[in-house]
Structure formats: structure tokens, C-alpha cells
Amino acid sequence: MLRSRLHDTRVTAPRQSMPMTMTPTKEFPRIAEILRGDPASRPPSDRHTAAGLRANLEDALYLVSHGRRRSSPLLISPQDLRATFTGVVRQQAPLGRLRGILVAEILRLIAVGFVITDPYLDAVAAWMSTRPHPESKLAFDQLEPDERARLATDVTAHSVVLLQHFGHLQSTWNPRSSVSIIQHLGGGDVIVRDRIDLVVGSSSSLHSSVALFDVITGPLDNSSEAVLNYHALLETLRTGVVPLRVVALSTATGEVLRHDVTTSLLQQAATLVSESIARKWSKP
Amino acid sequence: MTTLQHRRLSNDSLNDFVQPLDLEPFVFSGEHRLRIAENFRRIPSVEHRRLTAWDVEVGAARGTAFAWTPANARRVIGNAGLRRVVSDRAPTCLIGIHDEVDELLLRAATGYARPGSLPHWLSSLHHAARGLVIAEAMTWASVALDALRDIAEPWLVPETDAYYDVAAARTSLRGRRDVIVASSNQQRIVVRIRSGLPTKSSGTGLRSDLAIDGLARPDGAVAQRIVGLWPDAGLVMAVDGTEINVRAGVRSLVRAAVAQQRKSHREVA
Numbered sequence: 273m274l275r276s277r278l279h280d281t282r283v284t285a286p287r288q289s290m291p292m293t294m295t296p297t298k299e300f301p302r303i304a305e306i307l308r309g310d311p312a313s314r315p316p317s318d319r320h321t322a323a324g325l326r327a328n329l330e331d332a333l334y335l336v337s338h339g340r341r342r343s344s345p346l347l348i349s350p351q352d353l354r355a356t357f358t359g360v361v362r363q364q365a366p367l368g369r370l371r372g373i374l375v376a377e378i379l380r381l382i383a384v385g386f387v388i389t390d391p392y393l394d395a396v397a398a399w400m401s402t403r404p405h406p407e408s409k410l411a412f413d414q415l416e417p418d419e420r421a422r423l424a425t426d427v428t429a430h431s432v433v434l435l436q437h438f439g440h441l442q443s444t445w446n447p448r449s450s451v452s453i454i455q456h457l458g459g460g461d462v463i464v465r466d467r468i469d470l471v472v473g474s475s476s477s478l479h480s481s482v483a484l485f486d487v488i489t490g491p492l493d494n495s496s497e498a499v500l501n502y503h504a505l506l507e508t509l510r511t512g513v514v515p516l517r518v519v520a521l522s523t524a525t526g527e528v529l530r531h532d533v534t535t536s537l538l539q540q541a542a543t544l545v546s547e548s549i550a551r552k553w554s555k556p
Numbered sequence: 557m558t559t560l561q562h563r564r565l566s567n568d569s570l571n572d573f574v575q576p577l578d579l580e581p582f583v584f585s586g587e588h589r590l591r592i593a594e595n596f597r598r599i600p601s602v603e604h605r606r607l608t609a610w611d612v613e614v615g616a617a618r619g620t621a622f623a624w625t626p627a628n629a630r631r632v633i634g635n636a637g638l639r640r641v642v643s644d645r646a647p648t649c650l651i652g653i654h655d656e657v658d659e660l661l662l663r664a665a666t667g668y669a670r671p672g673s674l675p676h677w678l679s680s681l682h683h684a685a686r687g688l689v690i691a692e693a694m695t696w697a698s699v700a701l702d703a704l705r706d707i708a709e710p711w712l713v714p715e716t717d718a719y720y721d722v723a724a725a726r727t728s729l730r731g732r733r734d735v736i737v738a739s740s741n742q743q744r745i746v747v748r749i750r751s752g753l754p755t756k757s758s759g760t761g762l763r764s765d766l767a768i769d770g771l772a773r774p775d776g777a778v779a780q781r782i783v784g785l786w787p788d789a790g791l792v793m794a795v796d797g798t799e800i801n802v803r804a805g806v807r808s809l810v811r812a813a814v815a816q817q818r819k820s821h822r823e824v825a
Contacts, residue, residue, distance in 0.1 A: 380687075381688065384650060384687065395684070398682075447650075451695065451699075453788060454752060454753045509790065512564060
């Protein structure tokens with residue numbers, strides 16, 4: 273009787289369990305450390321590549337336009353680059369979009385040393401103060417209670433991963449968050465837009481020190497890499513100085529993608545932008 | 557003919573633009589001020605009129621009423637943080653911005669802030685929203701500092717924008733200025749930092765700011781040049797303080813007042 277009761281309540285039979293050794297997980301690579309890198313190994317600032325890249329883009333645009341002007345400018349954004357890999361411009365589900373927006377707000381807060389007490393509530397309060405886009409605001413307001421609970425859980429989980437990986441950012445690195453970049457090509461016929469989640473370092477220093485960081489709430493894929501390269505290209509065109517490195521963190525998987533910016537990486541991004549322009553130019 | 561110079565933003569291009577010029581700046585005389593006041597008086601207004609370069613750039617298409625957001629508070633707080641760094645009162649922009657926010661909150665807590673003011677709005681915010689205000693201000697100040705760091709001439713962040721009250725015309729003019737590069741009192745160059753992309757009317761806006769900056773000074777001396785910085789686009793534009801540019805700036809302000817008046821008439825009708 274006793275034997276059968278034990279079998280009912282225990283998963284492992286008596287005397288079958290063995291002592292277990294638990295090893296703590298490896299220390300996460302800290303984003304702040306990756307962004308900074310080893311200051312002694314930074315290359316000198318490259319102030320020459322930007323002009324060549326712009327010329328390449330203008331040449332590629334001319335091959336498409338043959339000098340014809342557009343009545344309204346063609347807009348190129350990171351979504352167009354993603355379409356190169358997926359074949360279509362993917363519209364994110366409202367819940368996924370809201371999660372991305374709120375996690376980006378958390379990044380902005382921790383970049384300036386703000387102590388997060390409740391990730392979801394803090395992110396929502398910060399986002400609401402910005403007078404959000406009416407479409408996103410409506411999507412948020414129309415969430416059912418269970419969807420809202422799911423969003424809160426999602427945002428909290430992703431924020432925990434972000435907080436674990438981020439580390440401490442020195443204020444002397446001048447963190448700039450949600451940095452907008454807009455570039456004209458072809459005399460304003462093409463407007464290339466971008467928004468980088470976080471930029472640190474200075475473009476006026478003698479050695480390359482600018483690092484760009486993106487937080488991604490989905491898994492990393494080829495398109496994430498392409499978007500990182502796109503960030504590097506636009507930052508180069510904007511400041512005339514090649515940034516040091518680009519880094520992305522997936523808060524879904526904890527993976528970190530890191531690339532030191534090279535001329536070939538920028539050329540790849542310029543080729544993708546040219547292809548996106550060519551694809552969109554021909555569409556009515 | 558009015559002039560507008562246009563270059564890509566780099567340390568060299570900005571340094572070139574802020575070098576002292578061999579140019580005798582235009583000076584507003586008492587007679588000029590009287591004529592400007594007469595022009596504004598001819599445009600009747602029921603309410604007190606406030607004009608900025610933005611009104612000149614958008615004409616009568618100005619949108620909804622002003623309300624504070626982290627994005628439009630960033631310039632005031634970011635510049636204040638930058639001023640603390642430049643004057644060695646704060647070691648970094650972030651510390652300067654935190655100090656400034658603390659001071660604004662103290663002003664609100666001690667009852668020195670009127671409803672609708674920046675301190676009053678800040679004090680009403682959730683602490684995370686206040687964190688976002690700091691993040692926005694930090695971005696503004698860092699971008700400005702990155703662009704201005706290598707300027708060879710001495711520069712400062714002014715305490716306030718330039719304000720000029722047009723006599724008996726119920727009109728106030730506000731000229732935005734973010735940085736003043738001054739090697740001497742006569743050799744003064746005003747720098748404005750703007751978001752987004754410059755438009756076709758950005759040159760007109762710069763001329764208006766240049767004119768208001770001169771009018772706001774008791775001696776009426778216009779800056780040698782005004783430089784507009786668009787860090788998002790990586791572009792710099794400059795307008796010299798010549799008589800033609802200054803006159804064009806004043807004319808644009810008068811036209812903006814006319815456009816506002818017509819718009820309010822249409823709304824009433």
C-alpha cells in the first residue's frame with residue numbers, strides 16, 4: 273500500500289535519483305562593452321569613404337531614372353531592405369509592433385541611466401507622453417484585456433533580456449537614442465530614411481568611435497544584418513565619417529550580432545539600397 | 557539679391573561657416589524700427605500676435621495648438637544641459653540635463669511655475685515619461701556637441717531666444733538661436749539647430765531669425781551670419797547679415813502676419 277502511494281506521488285522511483293551538479297549560465301556579453309570595444313584597437317576615423325558611397329548611389333539611381341524626375345519623391349526605409357529577403361513588405365501584427373515600440377522605449381530609458389521599476393508600466397507611460405501615432409494608439413486602446421496581459425508579459429520578458437544584456441553605459445559616450453536620419457538622393461527624387469535605436473561615441477574624434485545599436489524583438493536573420501549595414505551606410509552619409517561598429521540584440525533569443533564596419537560592408541548596403549530603389553522606381 | 561550657402565555637414569564645413577567675416581553687419585536704426593512697427597500696425601489683430609521663423613516657413617498652415625511633449629521639450633532642456641557643460645558647471649551633458657530637470661522641478665514644487673509652463677508640465681509627468689524627456693534632451697545635446705566640438709572660435713549657448721516686442725502693434729517676434737560664436741562683440745555668428753530635412757523655405761526662416769536677433773539687441777547690430785544646422789540630414793546652410801538678407805527676413809515676417817490674419821478671418825467666416 274505504502275509502495276503504491278509513493279509511486280503515485282513521485283515521478284522518479286525511490287533510489288533512482290542521483291546527486292545533480294548545477295553550473296551557473298555563462299556571463300552574458302554586455303552590450304555596453306561590445307559597443308565600446310577595446311579603445312586601443314580603434315582604427316583612425318575614415319572621412320573619405322562617404323563621398324564615394326554617395327557617388328555610387330547617385331550613379332545607380334541615374335541608371336534607373338535616366339535623368340527623368342519624379343513628381344513625388346520615392347521613399348526608402350529599412351522595411352524595403354527586409355523585403356529583399358522576404359519578397360514582400362511585411363506588415364507586423366499589432367501586438368508585435370506594440371511590443372517593439374515599448375521595448376524601444378525601455379532602451380531609451382536605460383541608455384540615460386533610468387532605473388526601470390515596472391517595464392510594462394514605465395514603457396507605456398513613456399510612450400504615451402510622446403503623443404503616439406494615431407494608428408498605434410488606436411491598436412493599443414482596442415486591445416482586449418487578455419491581449420493587453422499578453423503584451424505586458426511580452427514586454428516584461430523582452431525588457432528583462434535587454435536589461436540583463438545591456439550593462440552600464442557611461443554618460444561620457446554621449447548616448448543618442450532613436451536617432452533619425454534622412455538623406456536626399458537624385459536632387460530630392462529619392463528620400464532615404466532611417467531610425468537607429470541607439471548611437472554612442474563621437475564622429476569628431478581622431479579615432480573611429482561611433483557605435484550603432486539596434487534592439488530586435490524577433491529572432492535575428494539575414495534581414496537584421498542587412499538593416500544593421502543600412503544603419504552604418506546612412507550614418508556614414510549623414511556625418512561623412514564611417515562608424516566603428518554595428519550591434520544588434522535579439523531580445524527573443526538573447527543572440528547578439530556584431531560587425532565592425534568596413535568599406536565592403538558599406539558597399540553591400542549601398543548595393544541593397546540601389547536594388548530597392550530600382551525595384552520601387554518601376555512600380556507605379 | 558538674397559544669398560544662401562549650402563554644404564554637407566562636417567567639422568570643416570561648419571568651421572568655415574563660423575569663421576569671422578570681413579563684413580560690416582547691418583544695424584537697425586530707430587527709423588528702421590519705426591517703419592517695421594508701422595507695417596505690423598497695418599495688420600490688425602484681435603489677439604496678441606507671436607511670430608517665429610516657423611510661421612514664416614509654414615505660412616498660414618500652422619497646425620494644432622502647442623502642447624508640451626518630450627520631443628518639443630528637448631531643445632530647451634538639451635540646450636540648458638549643453639550650457640552647463642560649456643560653462644564647466646557639469647562634466648557631461650547627461651549630468652547637466654539631470655541638474656536642469658531638477659532645477660525645473662524645484663521651481664514647480666516651490667510654486668514659481670505657471671500652468672502650461674515647462675516646469676509645471678514636467679512636474680505632472682510619470683517618472684518614466686520624465687526619463688524619456690531626459691533621453692530626448694540628451695540626444696539633442698549630444699548631437700549638437702558632436703557637431704560643435706571642433707569649432708575653433710569661442711562659442712556659447714545663449715540663456716534665451718531673441719525676443720522683440722513691436723511697439724504698439726500687439727506683435728512679439730521670437731528668433732530662435734542655439735549657439736552664438738563670438739570672437740568679439742562685432743563679430744557674432746548665430747547657429748540654429750533644426751530637426752529633419754531643410755525645405756525650400758528654410759532660407760527664408762533663417763533670414764527671419766537673423767532679423768529678429770538684430771532687432772532684439774539694443775544697438776540693433778545684426779549678426780554677421782546665421783548658420784542653420786540639420787544634423788538629421790547632415791546639411792548646413794548659411795545666410796550672411798547683409799542689408800538685403802535682413803530686409804527680406806523682415807518682409808517675410810510681415811507676410812506671415814498677413815497670412816495669419818487672413819487665416820483667422822477665414823475661420824471666423
